[in-house]
Amino acid sequence: MLYSFNNEGKYMVMFNPEIIKKSVAYEAEEGCLSLTGTRKAKRWQSIKVQYQNEQFLPRFKTFTGWTAQIIQHEIDHCEGILI
Numbered sequence: 178m179l180y181s182f183n184n185e186g187k188y189m190v191m192f193n194p195e196i197i198k199k200s201v202a203y204e205a206e207e208g209c210l211s212l213t214g215t216r217k218a219k220r221w222q223s224i225k226v227q228y229q230n231e232q233f234l235p236r237f238k239t240f241t242g243w244t245a246q247i248i249q250h251e252i253d254h255c256e257g258i259l260i
């Protein structure tokens with residue numbers, strides 16, 4: 178599984194991302210390119226992600242706010258969940 182995104186203007190690539198820590202749940206309203214309209218989803222304000230970088234080295238990184246929400250949305254997709 179490969180996941181790439183823009184983190185505050187910086188391009189990042191993650192292989193096999195996995196959320197290992199999350200805190201402060203909230204209800205989000207999200208739209209999706211593969212759906213029409215928006216749906217409610219439970220998201221976390223802060224997540225710690227374990228992944229492998231381009232050299233397949235294990236890495237950990239904490240994301241918050243909007244970036245964290247995008248990652249949760251995309252990881253859901255990778256697991257076959259549409260929001």
Ligand SMILES: [Zn+2]
Pocket residue numbers: 208209210211250254
């Ligand atoms: Zn989507």
